[in-house]
Amino acid sequence: MTMTPVTDLCDLHEDKLVYGSLRVLAPVFRSFGKRAAFAGPASTLKVFEDNGLVRAALEEQGAGRVLVIDGGGSLRCALVGGNLGKLAEENGWEGILVNGCVRDTRELAECNVGIHALAVHPRKSIKKNAGQREVGVQMPGAYIQSGEWIYADEDGVLVSQDKLV
Structure with missing residues (x-):
């Protein structure tokens, strides 16, 4: 998928930035997947140190x-590792954006999916399946609703109420 760089999207849609229908996440995310650039509608999860719902x-x-x-x-632990990265690739996910940690970075680098997260941690999470799906979530720099569009590349992550062309 060829994606317009997020810097160009910001330039093309300055009015949306001003009015808040296009938001820029805080510059705290690192890229771990094979694809640094990805875009698609958001499916949201709210969890804490438990990746059962992630799987x-x-x-x-x-x-x-x-x-x-x-x-x-x-x-304090990773929510996504190599097995989940491979699962995302196999099941047609465009990307994963984690307000938390990942692990198995060598394996994630081989997964043909975009994966952005805050950091790396070697410890796995618990698996109690606690959390919520398809709810609004607070990410660093912006609140995101399911269905909003995510655009990510090496220069940052954008959230848009609508698909950008």
């Missing part, structure tokens, strides 16, 4: 969506 979501057909995981910014 359940990635087991579904992604249909070009971006899984947005509000992990509360926890730096």
Whole structure:
């Protein structure tokens, strides 16, 4: 998928930035997947140090969506690892955006999916399936609703109420 760079999207849609229908996330995310650039409608999760719902979501057909995981910014364990990255690739997810940590970075780098997260942590999370799906989530710099569009590349992450052309 060829995507317009996020810098160009910002330039093309300055009016949306002014009015808030296009928002820029805080510059805190690092890229870990094979694809640094990705875009798609958001499917949201709110979890804390528990990736049971992350696996359940990635087991579904992604249909070009971006899984947005509000992990509360926890730096105490990873919410996505190599197995989940591969699952995302196999099931047609466009990307994963994690307000938290990932692990198995060598494996994630081989997954043909975009994966942006705050940091790396070697410890795995618990699996109690606690959390909420398809709810509004607070990510660093912006609130995101399911269905809003995510645009990410090496220069940052954008959230838009509508698909940008």
